[in-house]
Amino acid sequence: MAIGNYPGAAQAFAELARGAVTRNGPRAPLLLLQAGRMRILAGQIPLGMTHLQQGLGLFAARGLWQQFRNSGQRVVTELSQCGLTGQAKQIEATLKTNLPAGFVPGPGAGLEKTKRVLPTNCPGCGGPLHADEVQWTDEITAECSYCGSAVRAE
Ligand SMILES: [Zn+2]
Structure with a gap:
């Protein structure tokens, strides 16, 4: 890539x-x-x-x-x-x-505490990382959406 x-x-x-x-x-x-x-x-x-x-x-x-x-x-x-x-x-x-009629976009719902700076790409597979797309396993650790590697936020 x-x-x-x-x-x-x-x-x-x-x-x-x-x-x-x-x-x-x-x-x-x-x-x-x-x-x-x-x-x-x-x-x-x-x-x-x-x-x-x-x-x-x-x-x-x-x-x-x-x-x-x-x-x-x-x-x-x-x-x-x-x-x-x-x-x-x-x-x-x-x-x-x-989008369901009742859907209200959660502005930063759950993002406040996880607003960490991730590397732009996964060190494991090179896939792009976005703080609002990844799964956070704890406060500072996200899981790469592509390969599942644990990625540390800054
Ligand atoms: Zn990866």
Whole structure:
């Protein structure tokens, strides 16, 4: 990934995601989202969009609305930054259509105490880390969403 091998990285994440989906593993949605990002960076836009929608769909199916919304909004921002405004609109529409009417975004719900600075990428697998997407195992330790490594916050 560091050297820009996006098709290879996309393939690797897609395979990890497939395994996680089969096992119904907790990391399946984020792995799908990451596979989608890599596909898009590799120029494989339609395939990337499929992965992104599948990843968000899994969050929705599991009722993880906070993660659904946070990850979805990040994807929208990233797509817009790539100039893919049409695709960004599609994801925005997915968010709007799926979020339950009563959903109130928890601004920093549980984030206050875990507002730590994580390394931008997992030292183990190189996957991107976001404080609001990872699972925190304690105050200063997060679990990498991709490989499960324990990552220490600063
Ligand atoms: Zn990792």
